[in-house]
Amino acid sequence: MGEIFSEDKDYILNLYNRNNLHIKKADGCYLYDESGKKYLDMFSGIAVNNLGQKHQEVTDAILRQLECYSHLSNFFVSEPVVNLAKLLVNNSFASKVFFSNSGAEANEAAIKLARKYGRSKNSDKTEIVTFYNSFHGRTTGGMTLTGQPKYKDNFAPVLPQIKHVRFNDLTDIESTVSNKTCAVFIELIQGEGGIRELSSEYVRKLKNLAEKHDFLIIIDEIQTGLCRTGEIFAHQEFNLTPDVVTIAKALGGGLPLGAMLVNEKLENVLVPGDHGSTFGGNPVACAAGEAVLQVISEQGFKNEVKTKGRYLVEKLNGLKEKYPNVILDIRGKGLMIGLDVGEQANIIKQKAFSKGLLLNVTSGSVVRLLPPLIISFNQIDEFTDKLEFILEEL
Numbered sequence: 001m002g003e004i005f006s007e008d009k010d011y012i013l014n015l016y017n018r019n020n021l022h023i024k025k026a027d028g029c030y031l032y033d034e035s036g037k038k039y040l041d042m043f044s045g046i047a048v049n050n051l052g053q054k055h056q057e058v059t060d061a062i063l064r065q066l067e068c069y070s071h072l073s074n075f076f077v078s079e080p081v082v083n084l085a086k087l088l089v090n091n092s093f094a095s096k097v098f099f100s101n102s103g104a105e106a107n108e109a110a111i112k113l114a115r116k117y118g119r120s121k122n123s124d125k126t127e128i129v130t131f132y133n134s135f136h137g138r139t140t141g142g143m144t145l146t147g148q149p150k151y152k153d154n155f156a157p158v159l160p161q162i163k164h165v166r167f168n169d170l171t172d173i174e175s176t177v178s179n180k181t182c183a184v185f186i187e188l189i190q191g192e193g194g195i196r197e198l199s200s201e202y203v204r205k206l207k208n209l210a211e212k213h214d215f216l217i218i219i220d221e222i223q224t225g226l227c228r229t230g231e232i233f234a235h236q237e238f239n240l241t242p243d244v245v246t247i248a249k250a251l252g253g254g255l256p257l258g259a260m261l262v263n264e265k266l267e268n269v270l271v272p273g274d275h276g277s278t279f280g281g282n283p284v285a286c287a288a289g290e291a292v293l294q295v296i297s298e299q300g301f302k303n304e305v306k307t308k309g310r311y312l313v314e315k316l317n318g319l320k321e322k323y324p325n326v327i328l329d330i331r332g333k334g335l336m337i338g339l340d341v342g343e344q345a346n347i348i349k350q351k352a353f354s355k356g357l358l359l360n361v362t363s364g365s366v367v368r369l370l371p372p373l374i375i376s377f378n379q380i381d382e383f384t385d386k387l388e389f390i391l392e393e394l
């Protein structure tokens, strides 16, 4: 193995299971290793590179902003920051935006907002309900919301008054929420949890309970947002209007950027001094975000994602029919698709590397497909052809 791998081990805390690849350059939907070998990207840096690598409009926007300034601090107004907020508001339920650097930080802001909102109604209205198997980030608040013990048990005590309920279990949520609940935090499609979707019956129940107990519906769209599922926000496909949405990942076009979007009712809950961030809403990241929003809100973009998603699932269904013992289930929406392949997931991922295909595995058994939204039909064919070779070999 090359020097970079040993130096990576020597100097960087060992927190990630690195892939055995040294990528030197990337373009569109392809990444190239040091030998020049080409890989089709089917996970977009975990749903970040939604417009692929080196998208011209994103790159131009970044360079233009760098010519002006890279950072001022949130003591100054800044055009790209305001422009991006305006685009987010104009394309959503929201009336105002707070910018962070990451998804977990957007969720931290939402926890604070929810607790302050609850306390303004009643001093004990501070409970937050979230879901087993969810993922909301690695900060103390994020891991407390996350409904998977492996992410938090070693770091207890976690935040108080955060309860977990079973996903899609109507009785569990009904018996857990009360007038003490200030918010329910939810992923409409659990990403890290294996691409599992909330039922429409559950969405209806949640809306009724929110009305009854006056709690906020906070949707974590950090993975599902920004056209991943075929709409700018996944909740637009679930007939659900949230109070708060958190986004990140694809927002900065590859630069670190997150946001909390709030409705009009919540605009004035947080006041100067309550919350903030040095880098949150960095002008260069926001300029990239502006380009991302402009591209994904162009006429036809959403439909193209939906059509490509259907095409990919159709081809995968064909493979499932042929290899029913390997592909156990296909789940998801748009270009967020999970292939449940049981114990074979990591073997498939390793074989894919040798065939020039980059895959990601979540929940131990699910190949999570999050290709760049700009993937072409030919590239989808390239992926399914390579996958078929792998399935044949198993």
Ligand SMILES: Cc1ncc(COP(=O)(O)O)c(C=O)c1O
Pocket: 046, 102, 103, 104, 105, 135, 136, 137, 138, 187, 191, 192, 220, 221, 222, 223, 248, 249
């Ligand atoms: C649904 C969801 N929420 C929150 C996060 C945390 O985001 P970040 O890693 O940017 O803090 C992630 C990251 O994978 C996520 O998928």
